[in-house]
Amino acid sequence: MTDLDEYSRKARAWLAGHPAPADPSVSDARALMAQLYDAGYSGITWPAEYGGQGLTEAEERAFQQATRDVTLPINVFGIGLGMCGPTLVSIGSEEQKRRYLRPLLRGEEIWCQMFSEPGAGSDVASLQTRAVFDGEAWILNGQKVWTSVAQHADFGLIIARTDPEVPKHKGITMFVIDMHDPGVDVRPLRDMTGQSHFNEIFFDDVRIAPDQVVGEVNGGWSAAVTTLLHERVSIGMGSARTDRPAAYENVAATAREQRLLEDPIVVDRLVDLYLRERSFDLLNARMSQEVKAGIFPGARGSVIKLLLAELTLYSADVASEILGPETVAYDSEENGKIARALAWGPGMALGGGTNEIMRNIIGDRVLGLPREPQVDRDMPFRLLKVGTQKEAEA
Amino acid sequence: MKLILTDEQKDLSASVRAFLADTSPMARVREIAESAESYDPAVWRRMSGELGLTGLAVPEAYGGAGFGMSELAVVLEELGAALTPAPFFASAVLAAGVLVQLGDESAAKEYLPGIASGSVIATLAEGTLHSRATDDGSYLLTGTAPRVLNGLDAGLILVVADSPAAVYAVPSDAPDLVRTPLTTLDLTRPQARLEFAGTPARLIGPLDATSALARTMDLASVALAAEQLGGLRRCLSTIVEYAKLRVQFGRFVGSFQGVKHKLADMHCTLEQAESIVRYAAWAADFAPDELPVAAALAQSFVGPAYFAVARDHLLLHGGIGFTWEHDAHLYYKRAKSAELLLGPPRHHRALLAQRLGLR
Numbered sequence: 001m002t003d004l005d006e007y008s009r010k011a012r013a014w015l016a017g018h019p020a021p022a023d024p025s026v027s028d029a030r031a032l033m034a035q036l037y038d039a040g041y042s043g044i045t046w047p048a049e050y051g052g053q054g055l056t057e058a059e060e061r062a063f064q065q066a067t068r069d070v071t072l073p074i075n076v077f078g079i080g081l082g083m084c085g086p087t088l089v090s091i092g093s094e095e096q097k098r099r100y101l102r103p104l105l106r107g108e109e110i111w112c113q114m115f116s117e118p119g120a121g122s123d124v125a126s127l128q129t130r131a132v133f134d135g136e137a138w139i140l141n142g143q144k145v146w147t148s149v150a151q152h153a154d155f156g157l158i159i160a161r162t163d164p165e166v167p168k169h170k171g172i173t174m175f176v177i178d179m180h181d182p183g184v185d186v187r188p189l190r191d192m193t194g195q196s197h198f199n200e201i202f203f204d205d206v207r208i209a210p211d212q213v214v215g216e217v218n219g220g221w222s223a224a225v226t227t228l229l230h231e232r233v234s235i236g237m238g239s240a241r242t243d244r245p246a247a248y249e250n251v252a253a254t255a256r257e258q259r260l261l262e263d264p265i266v267v268d269r270l271v272d273l274y275l276r277e278r279s280f281d282l283l284n285a286r287m288s289q290e291v292k293a294g295i296f297p298g299a300r301g302s303v304i305k306l307l308l309a310e311l312t313l314y315s316a317d318v319a320s321e322i323l324g325p326e327t328v329a330y331d332s333e334e335n336g337k338i339a340r341a342l343a344w345g346p347g348m349a350l351g352g353g354t355n356e357i358m359r360n361i362i363g364d365r366v367l368g369l370p371r372e373p374q375v376d377r378d379m380p381f382r383l384l385k386v387g388t389q390k391e392a393e394a
Numbered sequence: 395m396k397l398i399l400t401d402e403q404k405d406l407s408a409s410v411r412a413f414l415a416d417t418s419p420m421a422r423v424r425e426i427a428e429s430a431e432s433y434d435p436a437v438w439r440r441m442s443g444e445l446g447l448t449g450l451a452v453p454e455a456y457g458g459a460g461f462g463m464s465e466l467a468v469v470l471e472e473l474g475a476a477l478t479p480a481p482f483f484a485s486a487v488l489a490a491g492v493l494v495q496l497g498d499e500s501a502a503k504e505y506l507p508g509i510a511s512g513s514v515i516a517t518l519a520e521g522t523l524h525s526r527a528t529d530d531g532s533y534l535l536t537g538t539a540p541r542v543l544n545g546l547d548a549g550l551i552l553v554v555a556d557s558p559a560a561v562y563a564v565p566s567d568a569p570d571l572v573r574t575p576l577t578t579l580d581l582t583r584p585q586a587r588l589e590f591a592g593t594p595a596r597l598i599g600p601l602d603a604t605s606a607l608a609r610t611m612d613l614a615s616v617a618l619a620a621e622q623l624g625g626l627r628r629c630l631s632t633i634v635e636y637a638k639l640r641v642q643f644g645r646f647v648g649s650f651q652g653v654k655h656k657l658a659d660m661h662c663t664l665e666q667a668e669s670i671v672r673y674a675a676w677a678a679d680f681a682p683d684e685l686p687v688a689a690a691l692a693q694s695f696v697g698p699a700y701f702a703v704a705r706d707h708l709l710l711h712g713g714i715g716f717t718w719e720h721d722a723h724l725y726y727k728r729a730k731s732a733e734l735l736l737g738p739p740r741h742h743r744a745l746l747a748q749r750l751g752l753r
Contacts, residue, residue, distance in 0.1 A: 279666035286397035363654035370646040
């Protein structure tokens with residue numbers, strides 16, 4: 001047995017001994033994080049001097065694998081652990097690392113990440129939220145959107161426009177802000193599922209101390225790119241197949257119960273679903289093996305993200321086609337599974353970069369294709385057309 | 395489950411690739427494709443002798459190297475990528491495969507060493523065929539095998555006849571055997587019609603060889619998927635390189651999203667196909683219970699995937715891709731022929747449905 005196998009075995013044993021409560025609350029999640037921290041499973045790859053374990057990606061991966069079979073209700077910490085923390089680890093100041101990392105790992109402080117704006121979706125660098133330095137502090141005004149867990153967050157990483165006179169990528173700065181500041185207004189955003197998985201946030205003269213700049217002033221774009229890379233990897237990898245109501249096994253079982261397999265078209269659709277799902281699962285497994293062998297996926301993570309998004313949309317669609325009208329008119333939670341999958345489907349294809357953006361990344365960074373000419377690359381931000389315009393100029 | 399190559403398998407892949415680049419570059423492939431020859435005997439001799447590829451997956455007891463499908467798959471990927479015209483699939487995959495599966499010790503001892511060394515080229519023939527036992531215990535075959543891979547090149551023909559199916563050995567110089575070459579879409583892989591009119595034959599293995607044949611076809615499905623994966627990968631890399639060089643409207647065509655996004659989707663297909671081939675090869679070697687589903691999965695996915703990528707790689711070349719002198723059509727035609735070689739995708743999808751318990 002290798003050391004890594006031993007590590008996995010211990011992790012599994014620990015997880016088995018710490019079952020999740022039936023209906024976990026935010027305080028349950030905080031308590032669990034504290035236990036994970038004490039057991040050495042929080043911040044596995046983070047530097048030891050800031051509260052991490054100082055281990056490698058291999059141990060991190062092994063722990064992630066071990067959590068596949070259990071529910072680990074710490075989603076509220078997902079943004080902090082997956083994106084904000086790693087960003088601070090790589091480019092935060094010494095003081096920021098000492099102040100923020102350990103409380104995050106111990107579940108004492110919740111983080112959110114504020115990049116997207118109503119006018120800056122795929123093109124995040126065209127963001128309009130402004131931060132102006134008044135001689136003592138940065139004054140923040142503007143709006144962010146699609147922010148997970150902001151309603152629970154104590155701190156947030158934000159990028160804002162600090163110099164509109166230079167091209168868009170060169171006038172952005174990243175800050176840590178206090179989400180309890182009276183100028184921060186967090187409002188739930190109701191999405192197409194009817195629920196509120198995200199928030200929109202309004203900033204009204206929020207004061208930010210100069211030592212809360214992350215990285216360099218006007219150097220926020222490269223910081224944001226680091227954060228977003230972490231996002232894509234974490235979105236793509238964390239898929240538990242059994243949770244998908246439109247998974248092949250579930251749809252095939254229902255089709256069998258309802259005696260639909262006599263229809264050759266149903267059988268052929270199920271074969272399609274199987275092919276798409278199995279090819280995705282095998283690719284996911286292959287990439288895991290590569291990581292264990294020391295080959296890191298890099299931009300190929302976008303392949304996983306794109307294929308998972310397409311599979312999610314396709315599964316719900318084909319499940320409804322196979323099972324028929326009862327998937328969209330129902331009388332119980334249980335019978336509404338496919339309808340919920342249909343409503344949730346587009347989320348996977350939009351969050352963390354649209355399918356079109358994923359294809360750009362695969363083209364540019366995996367295949368090394370020439371980039372598209374960018375008309376706005378060298379123009380001062382002030383002169384750019386951004387967001388949604390009333391009409392196209394002739 | 396092992397889905398990534400070992401260092402030894404990577405070395406094997408690199409040496410086969412270098413050998414084929416040296417001895418069978420596209421210029422040579424085209425020469426053979428446009429001539430009456432179906433393969434280059436000198437390349438075949440080196441491939442089977444020096445590199446030992448024909449005997450790679452033949453058991454050591456019968457003169458082979460005793461490796462598994464995982465290694466054979468690596469070799470087939472390179473042959474598929476280089477479009478090498480050679481009777482490798484017919485002889486080293488189909489014929490050697492059925493001889494191993496039939497478990498007829500004396501026939502294996504007699505035929506496999508020649509196939510392993512490359513001195514004998516063998517193939518597998520299927521069709522509407524019947525056997526008749528004679529008084530001296532031998533058999534006479536009657537009927538037609540309409541499409542036999544390398545049917546004219548093979549010195550040994552293993553014929554599937556009757557129902558339940560049995561396998562018979564027929565030397566190519568047997569009396570009352572007529573071999574007629576067919577015109578094939580794929581210029582790199584010949585087929586022939588074989589007509590048997592009371593041709594003397596030797597029974598190999600049991601009179602009911604159904605299960606050995608099913609396993610042979612499953613293994614061949616995995617092997618073919620590996621060859622298809624190699625072709626798919628080559629098509630994608632060829633068109634990606636071209637998209638970095640070709641300029642229209644003042645821009646490299648690879649910078650247009652209409653092109654780039656298609657190439658990104660093709661790359662996703664490659665990643666899926668490679669994962670399936672590695673899995674299916676692993677199942678062939680180490681998880682026989684999983685092989686039937688894995689084999690049907692491999693042909694259902696990888697066959698059509700190769701054709702789609704070969705087609706799009708041709709189209710994305712623009713007009714030059716439609717010319718005879720460009721290589722794109724050779725891959726397009728190979729991809730379509732390979733997709734149908736062991737039965738069309740609907741056949742493999744039906745098998746998959748059956749094996750998943752859907753029918």
